[in-house]
Amino acid sequence: MTELYTPRLLLRPWKPEDAEPFAAMNADLEVMEHFPGCLSRIESEAMLERMVHHMRTKGWGLWAIEAPGVAPLIGFCGLWTVSFEAPFTPAVEIGWRLARPYWGNGYAFEAATAAMNFGFDALNLQEIVSFTIPANIRSWRLMERVGMTHNPADDFDHPRLPEGHPMRRHVLYRKTRGNSLSS
Numbered sequence: 001m002t003e004l005y006t007p008r009l010l011l012r013p014w015k016p017e018d019a020e021p022f023a024a025m026n027a028d029l030e031v032m033e034h035f036p037g038c039l040s041r042i043e044s045e046a047m048l049e050r051m052v053h054h055m056r057t058k059g060w061g062l063w064a065i066e067a068p069g070v071a072p073l074i075g076f077c078g079l080w081t082v083s084f085e086a087p088f089t090p091a092v093e094i095g096w097r098l099a100r101p102y103w104g105n106g107y108a109f110e111a112a113t114a115a116m117n118f119g120f121d122a123l124n125l126q127e128i129v130s131f132t133i134p135a136n137i138r139s140w141r142l143m144e145r146v147g148m149t150h151n152p153a154d155d156f157d158h159p160r161l162p163e164g165h166p167m168r169r170h171v172l173y174r175k176t177r178g179n180s181l182s183s
């Protein structure tokens with residue numbers, strides 16, 4: 001399974017001791033503000049299992065982010081095979097979530113840059129997408145910082161949310177190979 005190194009971070013496979021800080025992050029109202037809800041301990045463990053399975057079967061995925069000298073787990077970032085059908089699928093998305101104390105340090109940008117470069121350079125992906133709700137300004141600003149672009153014609157209704165749900169409408173960002181940060 002792949003590990004990625006950046007100047008301040010290690011993106012690594014998950015360990016059993018990550019379960020507790022991962023659940024705490026997923027139970028934080030501020031971290032989960034732009035999701036339909038916080039995750040219960042059971043939901044958090046189920047998500048962790050899906051991430052471990054993806055990582056084991058593909059060798060890459062949503063990595064645990066360790067900040068050596070700061071904390072053994074500050075969040076996650078990485079690549080994920082989009083698991084629902086939409087006009088832009090099949091696709092690989094880039095995603096991220098940091099525990100609240102670690103926002104505002106450029107850690108997500110640093111991790112996302114490494115994951116994005118891995119997707120283009122090691123996996124040879126043609127395109128990486130990302131999506132969120134318009135209100136999640138921190139997330140779509142990060143998408144823009146890593147060089148992704150938004151075409152309003154790509155915006156879509158998330159099929160996992162019911163019609164009329166206030167978070168159903170999503171903005172889609174894309175980045176195509178050839179303008180990766182390392183090339």
Ligand SMILES: CC(C)(COP(=O)(O)OP(=O)(O)OC[C@H]1O[C@@H](n2cnc3c(N)ncnc32)[C@H](O)[C@@H]1OP(=O)(O)O)[C@@H](O)C(=O)NCCC(=O)NCCS
Binds near residue numbers: 034096
């Ligand atoms: C989205 C999320 C990962 C962004 O985290 P972040 O820390 O704001 O993102 P970055 O790593 O790009 O850091 C940028 C901030 O760090 C600051 N910064 C400090 N040192 C820095 C450095 N060395 N390099 C770059 N930025 C630095 C920037 O000025 C910027 O600050 P600002 O927010 O005051 O403008 C975080 O808000 C989060 O986990 N949200 C909840 C989960 C979520 O919604 N995930 C996305 C679902 S689609």
